[in-house]
Amino acid sequence: MNSGKNMNAQPCPVARSLDLIGDRWTLLVVRDAFDGVRRFSDFQRHLGVARNILSERLRRLVDAGILATQPASDSSAYQEYVLTEQGKALFPVVVALRQWGERHLFAEHEPHSELVEKRTGKPLAFMAPQTTDGREVSADETEVRKLS
Amino acid sequence: MNSGKNMNAQPCPVARSLDLIGDRWTLLVVRDAFDGVRRFSDFQRHLGVARNILSERLRRLVDAGILATQPASDSSAYQEYVLTEQGKALFPVVVALRQWGERHLFAEHEPHSELVEKRTGKPLAFMAPQTTDGREVSADETEVRKLS
DNA sequence: CAGTATCCCTCAAGATACTG
DNA sequence: CAGTATCTTGAGGGATACTG
Numbered sequence: 637m638n639s640g641k642n643m644n645a646q647p648c649p650v651a652r653s654l655d656l657i658g659d660r661w662t663l664l665v666v667r668d669a670f671d672g673v674r675r676f677s678d679f680q681r682h683l684g685v686a687r688n689i690l691s692e693r694l695r696r697l698v699d700a701g702i703l704a705t706q707p708a709s710d711s712s713a714y715q716e717y718v719l720t721e722q723g724k725a726l727f728p729v730v731v732a733l734r735q736w737g738e739r740h741l742f743a744e745h746e747p748h749s750e751l752v753e754k755r756t757g758k759p760l761a762f763m764a765p766q767t768t769d770g771r772e773v774s775a776d777e778t779e780v781r782k783l784s
Numbered sequence: 785m786n787s788g789k790n791m792n793a794q795p796c797p798v799a800r801s802l803d804l805i806g807d808r809w810t811l812l813v814v815r816d817a818f819d820g821v822r823r824f825s826d827f828q829r830h831l832g833v834a835r836n837i838l839s840e841r842l843r844r845l846v847d848a849g850i851l852a853t854q855p856a857s858d859s860s861a862y863q864e865y866v867l868t869e870q871g872k873a874l875f876p877v878v879v880a881l882r883q884w885g886e887r888h889l890f891a892e893h894e895p896h897s898e899l900v901e902k903r904t905g906k907p908l909a910f911m912a913p914q915t916t917d918g919r920e921v922s923a924d925e926t927e928v929r930k931l932s
Numbered sequence: 933c934a935g936t937a938t939c940c941c942t943c944a945a946g947a948t949a950c951t952g
Numbered sequence: 953c954a955g956t957a958t959c960t961t962g963a964g965g966g967a968t969a970c971t972g
Contacts, residue, residue, distance in 0.1 A: 647896050649885030650815045650878060656889065658808060660964085667798045670923050676934050686966045691935060701888075714934060719923075722888050727923045728880040730798060731913045736877055737797030740849075740870050741804065747931045748795050753915055754927050761916045763876045767901055768909045775818050775867075775875045779902050783895045808944085824954050834946045839955060862954060 647782075656700055657726070661685055661693050666723065667730050669703065674716040702726065732763055795930075804848055805874070809833055809841050814871065815878050817851065822864040850874065880911055 646652055657663055661683065668682055680690050694717055697703040702723040705715040719726075734751060742748050752759050764772050794800055805811055809831065816830055828838050842865055845851040850871040853863040867874075882899060890896050900907050912920050 648815070649882045649889065649896050651812060652889045653881040653885035654808070654811055658806065658811065660802070660806060663802055663806065664799060667796070671928055680934095686968095687935070688937080688967095689965055692964095694935095712933075724923055725884055725888060728911045728913060729877070729884055732876040732880040732911070733801040734797045736873055737799075737801035740873060741797065741800045748797050749928045749930050751913075751926055752929050753921055754925055756915070757929075758916060760921065760926065761914045761918070763880070763911055763913060765876060765879045765899075765911060766909045767904070768906060770909075773901055773908065775872055777902055778899055778908065780819055780897045781900050781905075782897050828954095835955070836947095836957080837945055840944095860953075 653729075656696075657702075657729075661689065662697065663726075663730065663733070665690070665693055665697065666702065666719075666726055669717065669719050669723065670727065670730060674718060675708070675714070676717075679717075697723070728763065731760065735760075735762055801877075804844075805850075805877075809837065810845065811874075811878065811881070813838070813841055813845065814850065814867075814874055817865065817867050817871065818875065818878060822866060823856070823862070824865075827865075845871070876911060879908065883908075883910055 646655075657666070664683055665679060668679055673679055673682060676687075676690065676694070679685075679694070680687055683690070685693075694703065698705060698717070700722075701720055703717045704720050706718055708714050708716050731751065738748055738750070750759055765778070766772050794803075805814070812831055813827060816827055821827055821830060824835075824838070824842070827833075827842070828835055831838065833841075842851065846853060846865070848870075849868055851865045852868050854866055856862050856864050879899065886896055886898070898907055913926070914920050
């Protein structure tokens with residue numbers, strides 16, 4: 637991450653995204669944030685990451701506008717880390733990773749957590765790229781076009 | 785990656801996915817593969833990655849069943865790396881990363897590549913998690929349920 | 933509790949030479 | 953061309969002590 641290549645100058649959005657969130661911990665922090673984790677110690681305990689690393693990652697995420705700090709909801713004097721709108725926009729990324737992992741990295745009946753809609757308790761549909769008029773498209777039906 | 789924590793034993797599909805593909809190069813290799821890159825040198829030149837690293841990543845991806853080797857389509861004696869079905873299933877992950885990057889990591893009119901449907905030339909719709917009956921759901925409307 | 937400051941160390945990554 | 957082998961480096965990350 638933050639390689640000498642200066643990915644931020646790279647025109648590919650995938651590369652630029654990965655440069656920011658494509659390391660070992662960042663997306664796990666974001667995943668925990670989606671699961672409602674808000675406090676330093678809770679992230680630390682859930683992830684088992686070293687505190688200095690967590691500290692640096694949280695700072696990066698705040699700097700990037702993915703998380704924001706706000707006063708703690710309870711009476712404690714500390715702050716909480718919550719997802720911004722930009723952070724919430726990572727939901728499809730996390731869900732896509734989750735769904736792929738569920739399907740391809742677990743044995744047939746191996747137990748794993750599952751993402752469901754609260755209201756109905758039903759699992760979400762499998763995400764798939766679509767055209768604006770709702771047709772599903774496979775990778776071979778698409779291509780990358782360079783803009784100027 | 786491949787930490788002492790043995791992520792493969794972790795029940796969270798997101799963590800397990802990231803343990804396999806969540807490093808600096810792997811998803812870029814996959815992205816290139818989606819863009820039609822098939823040969824060692826082409827990956828190497830596009831990515832600017834050291835050859836030994838690329839070699840190791842390709843091997844990992846083949847071992848994981850994401851890429852497969854096949855005889856080169858031209859007359860050369862070498863092999864090509866192509867996405868398996870499991871690899872193609874990563875399309876939503878790459879698209880989600882791309883779309884997030886496009887929206888949040890580029891300035892207003894900063895140029896970037898764009899993913900379009902070949903047939904119509906039109907850009908894809910923004911991916912969003914949905915219920916099985918097609919309603920969009922936000923992160924707050926979902927929760928993770930543990931299965932046994 | 934919520935971090936920061938140090939120290940240390942492993943491993944990912946780069947460079948390069950070599951081989952079929 | 954398509955890799956493998958070897959060496960070196962630097963950053964990412966862990967452990968721990970410290971602070972408000």
